[in-house]
Amino acid sequence: MNSQTILMLAMAVLGVPLLLVGYITLSERLLGSAAHKRSSSVRAIFWIAPAVVLLVVFLVYPIITTIILSLKDAASRGYVGLANYKYVFTDRNMLLVLRNNLLWLVLFTLVTLTFGLLIALLADRVKYEAVAKSIVFLPMAISFVAAGIIWKFMYDFQPAGAPQIGTVNAVLSAVIPGYQPQAWLFNTATNNIALIVVGIWMWTGFAMVILSAGIKGIPTDVLEAARIDGANEFQIFRFVTMPLLAPTITVVATTLIIDVLKIFDIVYVMTNGNLNTEVIANRMYKEMFNYHNYGRASAIAVILLVAIIPVMIMNIKRFRQGGANA
Amino acid sequence: MHKHTSSKRPLSRFILHLILIVICAGWLVPSLGLLVSSFRPRNLISTTGWWTALLPPFKFTLSNYAYVLTRGHMGISFINSLIIAIPSTVMPILIAAFAAYAFAWMRFPFKETIFLVIIGLLVVPLQLTLIPVLKLFNALGMTGSFVAIWLAHTGYGLPFAIYLLRNFMQDLPGSVLESAYLDGATHPQIFFRLIIPMSVPAIASLAIFQFMWVWNDLLIALIYLGGTQAVAPMTVTMSNMVNSYGGGWEYLTAAAFISMLLPMLVFFTLQKYFVRGILAGSVKG
Numbered sequence: 001m002n003s004q005t006i007l008m009l010a011m012a013v014l015g016v017p018l019l020l021v022g023y024i025t026l027s028e029r030l031l032g033s034a035a036h037k038r039s040s041s042v043r044a045i046f047w048i049a050p051a052v053v054l055l056v057v058f059l060v061y062p063i064i065t066t067i068i069l070s071l072k073d074a075a076s077r078g079y080v081g082l083a084n085y086k087y088v089f090t091d092r093n094m095l096l097v098l099r100n101n102l103l104w105l106v107l108f109t110l111v112t113l114t115f116g117l118l119i120a121l122l123a124d125r126v127k128y129e130a131v132a133k134s135i136v137f138l139p140m141a142i143s144f145v146a147a148g149i150i151w152k153f154m155y156d157f158q159p160a161g162a163p164q165i166g167t168v169n170a171v172l173s174a175v176i177p178g179y180q181p182q183a184w185l186f187n188t189a190t191n192n193i194a195l196i197v198v199g200i201w202m203w204t205g206f207a208m209v210i211l212s213a214g215i216k217g218i219p220t221d222v223l224e225a226a227r228i229d230g231a232n233e234f235q236i237f238r239f240v241t242m243p244l245l246a247p248t249i250t251v252v253a254t255t256l257i258i259d260v261l262k263i264f265d266i267v268y269v270m271t272n273g274n275l276n277t278e279v280i281a282n283r284m285y286k287e288m289f290n291y292h293n294y295g296r297a298s299a300i301a302v303i304l305l306v307a308i309i310p311v312m313i314m315n316i317k318r319f320r321q322g323g324a325n326a
Numbered sequence: 327m328h329k330h331t332s333s334k335r336p337l338s339r340f341i342l343h344l345i346l347i348v349i350c351a352g353w354l355v356p357s358l359g360l361l362v363s364s365f366r367p368r369n370l371i372s373t374t375g376w377w378t379a380l381l382p383p384f385k386f387t388l389s390n391y392a393y394v395l396t397r398g399h400m401g402i403s404f405i406n407s408l409i410i411a412i413p414s415t416v417m418p419i420l421i422a423a424f425a426a427y428a429f430a431w432m433r434f435p436f437k438e439t440i441f442l443v444i445i446g447l448l449v450v451p452l453q454l455t456l457i458p459v460l461k462l463f464n465a466l467g468m469t470g471s472f473v474a475i476w477l478a479h480t481g482y483g484l485p486f487a488i489y490l491l492r493n494f495m496q497d498l499p500g501s502v503l504e505s506a507y508l509d510g511a512t513h514p515q516i517f518f519r520l521i522i523p524m525s526v527p528a529i530a531s532l533a534i535f536q537f538m539w540v541w542n543d544l545l546i547a548l549i550y551l552g553g554t555q556a557v558a559p560m561t562v563t564m565s566n567m568v569n570s571y572g573g574g575w576e577y578l579t580a581a582a583f584i585s586m587l588l589p590m591l592v593f594f595t596l597q598k599y600f601v602r603g604i605l606a607g608s609v610k611g
Contacts, residue, residue, distance in 0.1 A: 012472070012476075013413075025514050045434065048424070058478060059482070059485070062459050069458070123346065135350045140604070141592065141593040141600070143542035146583075149568065149581075152578075153359060165376070167359055201356065261451065262452070281451075284453055288456065294457055301453040312448075312449055315446070
């Protein structure tokens with residue numbers, strides 16, 4: 001470690017908090033010495049100012065600028081109308097990208113929800129619930145990059161006859177007689193699914209934890225009443241648990257959809273979008289860095305925003321409804 | 327928490343256990359394969375399955391770790407990840423706490439409107455900000471500096487942090503703050519001596535959530551740090567390794583495991599807060 005690194009670390013750990021505490025103390029001194037004490041609005045502005053400035057610089061201003069850039073040419077010089085959007089919705093490669101995102105959206109969301117629900121329901125009935133849930137939840141703690149490496153290794157492919165070191169091909173070779181090892185990430189028929197599996201492995205724990213909390217929230221007497229009335233386990237699930245769990249499922253599905261639209265790291269690490277696996281975020285990255293086409297890259301980003309606007313409106317509506325405590 | 331016990335019949339109990347254990351095994355095997363492989367010598371990794379290492383003769387080595395930590399740049403990247411993640415966690419939480427306090431306990435014009443904008447920003451895809459922010463950093467000559475990435479992570483982390491802390495702080499007992507104020511305490515005194523200590527559960531969840539997010543981030547680091555090895559966090563170094571080593575599993579597995587150490591430690595020691603942060607991020611969001 002050189003001295004510059006040590007300096008950065010010290011600045012990081014000590015300097016930044018001190019600076020912020022100093023700022024708020026100083027602003028109070030400033031207000032205290034001001035003539036009139038009834039300066040609550042001015043004080044509030046001091047307290048929210050750092051947040052508002054950063055939100056404007058890193059979110060509000062860039063979002064507006066990106067929307068404007070999407071109407072300009074590659075080098076952001078002149079306006080080109082909707083040409084970038086026309087490209088996004090007509091170019092063959094872009095249509096493939098949109099198809100892949102749709103595949104992710106449907107498969108990832110449905111399977112993650114189903115597994116999450118299944119595991120939450122099953123774990124609720126056993127003594128080792130905490131252990132089982134920890135195992136499934138663990139991938140949530142690691143990075144997409146590490147998960148990408150883990151699964152690249154799982155999918156490793158050696159020609160038929162050679163010993164398979166990838167777990168997936170080895171297990172299938174052992175179980176299925178006459179199985180031909182597959183190059184899961186190279187075969188265009190399977191590679192998108194193979195990537196989606198990684199996403200499912202990482203996010204099922206998230207769905208499980210939240211659905212499990214929902215299941216624990218269902219009053220026992222409701223379930224007992226159904227049981228006394230002679231309902232079997234499936235009927236209880238279908239007519240009692242599911243309806244009561246519906247709002248929680250909606251919340252989980254919404255979160256999963258928001259995250260899947262932005263999926264980037266898994267594809268970047270495992271295939272870099274080659275062999276028909278590109279998704280919106282990776283395409284945007286390539287337009288930005290490889291082709292330096294800021295117009296197209298911005299248009300692609302705006303597509304993401306448009307896809308997420310319904311969720312945004314829903315969140316704001318929900319907040320205003322529950323706004324009594326605001 | 328109560329258990330929803332049911333189906334006492336032995337057969338269905340057996341099937342229940344079987345399904346659950348198969349699922350758990352399936353979830354654990356990928357990580358286990360990585361862990362075992364990271365300790366195996368190169369020639370064995372590329373010729374035999376990792377499961378063969380579980381039976382004698384046991385042939386394990388630490389040389390993969392020695393290599394990636396030094397010549398593979400993972401050592402310096404570990405430090406870089408820390409330098410990036412610590413301020414990127416502390417800054418947004420402190421700044422959000424200031425704002426949340428104002429939103430919860432002060433009156434000012436456009437309060438409601440500003441908060442609605444923050445809620446709207448909660449779900450904005452970061453992709454929308456990359457080009458303008460990168461241009462800004464380039465114009466200021468900040469691209470590739472730690473300060474740039476601290477500020478970016480702070481900006482991006484603020485909406486959720488403000489939202490979570492404001493909801494928590496406004497439920498704190500108003501009478502306590504009221505009496506402190508009447509006793510002549512100033513706002514900073516109330517904030518640092520009452521609000522912050524009482525908000526520790528929310529702050530802990532938020533800190534873990536934000537730290538893990540930054541620690542595991544690839545995209546933001548890739549773009550604002552400009553790919554310089556000297557400042558690259560572990561995620562960037564690992565993705566470079568994937569590209570350059572191809573099938574060098576002995577290095578990739580060791581590197582991936584090093585990057586997972588801290589998150590796993592946090593996960594196993596502070597799981598309660600971690601899960602609570604995740605719950606807050608969805609159920610309330």
